[in-house]
Amino acid sequence: MRDCVLVAIATGKRAQSLRELRDGLQSVEAGSIYFHFWGRLLRPRLDDTEFHNDFAVWARHALHDKQLAERLAVLDPADFADLEQLRQELVDVVEERIEETETLIARRDQQFSFRLCQTVVFDTGVQIARPEDLAAAIPAMSLGSIYFHVIESRRREPVRIDDFRHWLAQHGDRYHALCQQLAAIDPYFSSLAELRDGLGRVVGDYFRAVPA
Numbered sequence: 079m080r081d082c083v084l085v086a087i088a089t090g091k092r093a094q095s096l097r098e099l100r101d102g103l104q105s106v107e108a109g110s111i112y113f114h115f116w117g118r119l120l121r122p123r124l125d126d127t128e129f130h131n132d133f134a135v136w137a138r139h140a141l142h143d144k145q146l147a148e149r150l151a152v153l154d155p156a157d158f159a160d161l162e163q164l165r166q167e168l169v170d171v172v173e174e175r176i177e178e179t180e181t182l183i184a185r186r187d188q189q190f191s192f193r194l195c196q197t198v199v200f201d202t203g204v205q206i207a208r209p210e211d212l213a214a215a216i217p218a219m220s221l222g223s224i225y226f227h228v229i230e231s232r233r234r235e236p237v238r239i240d241d242f243r244h245w246l247a248q249h250g251d252r253y254h255a256l257c258q259q260l261a262a263i264d265p266y267f268s269s270l271a272e273l274r275d276g277l278g279r280v281v282g283d284y285f286r287a288v289p290a
Contacts, residue, residue: 079204079215081222082230084120084195086113091192095183096141099133099190100172106192108161111168112233113195115155119270120225130267133168133190140184146175154266156232197230209246209253213285216242217278221270228265228273240265242277256284 091106093099103111114132129135129151138147149171158164184190202223206215219227227241237244243260246253259280265273 079202079206079219079223080199080226081202081220082120082197082199082226083222084113084117084197086117087194087196089192089194093190093192094186095181096146096172096176096179097181099136100169100176102190102192103165103168103172107194108165109194110192111161111165112155113193115153115164115266116229117195119229119266120222136184136188136190140188140190141182143175143179143182146172149175154264156264156266197226199226209249209256210285212242213278213282216274216281219274221274224270224274224277228277242281256281259284 089106089110091102091110093102115130118130118132129138129147131150131153134147134150137143137150150168153164153167153171155161155164158167202220204215206212216224231241231244232238240260243257246257246260260277263273263276263280268276
């Protein structure tokens with residue numbers, strides 16, 4: 079079992095208006111799109127938790143554009159095949175809003191700062207020998223471990239699924255039903271604590287129902 083933390087890295091790109099946000103979205107590294115969506119799950123969420131990505135939060139509180147914020151907030155990165163598809167959807171949403179409204183400009187001290195992140199991974203020293211041991215292990219995992227094994231794992235080629243399903247699939251079709259239940263859990267529109275609870279509940283219920 080591994081744990082992780084995220085280290086934010088400035089890209090030097092900033093946006094003060096909708097047009098600058100669009101231009102930044104078109105040119106910034108794909109890793110920045112990832113950070114501003116998924117990275118929020120592992121960062122302390124002291125701002126508006128109604129909006130699930132940094133772009134939506136900025137639109138609401140810096141541009142004071144609730145309509146754009148709501149359009150951006152409903153985007154689920156798990157619905158897109160890759161970050162380039164997500165980037166294009168973001169650009170389309172912003173361009174649509176540019177056509178609808180006069181130029182919106184944030185205060186200079188509220189510019190959007192595009193950032194990347196470095197994932198620092200470390201071994202917890204904990205090993206899980208049997209699939210049924212997941213029932214006790216998942217509820218005890220740190221939020222960093224949940225992020226690494228469920229969120230970060232989806233970026234890894236060629237599998238691009240959470241580590242739990244990847245491991246269970248190595249046991250053949252025996253845990254196919256459990257993998258389907260885990261796949262049905264959307265990891266984005268909840269906190270990591272809620273995600274951990276959901277995963278633990280599904281795995282726990284499964285193994286309680288399966289004869290020893």
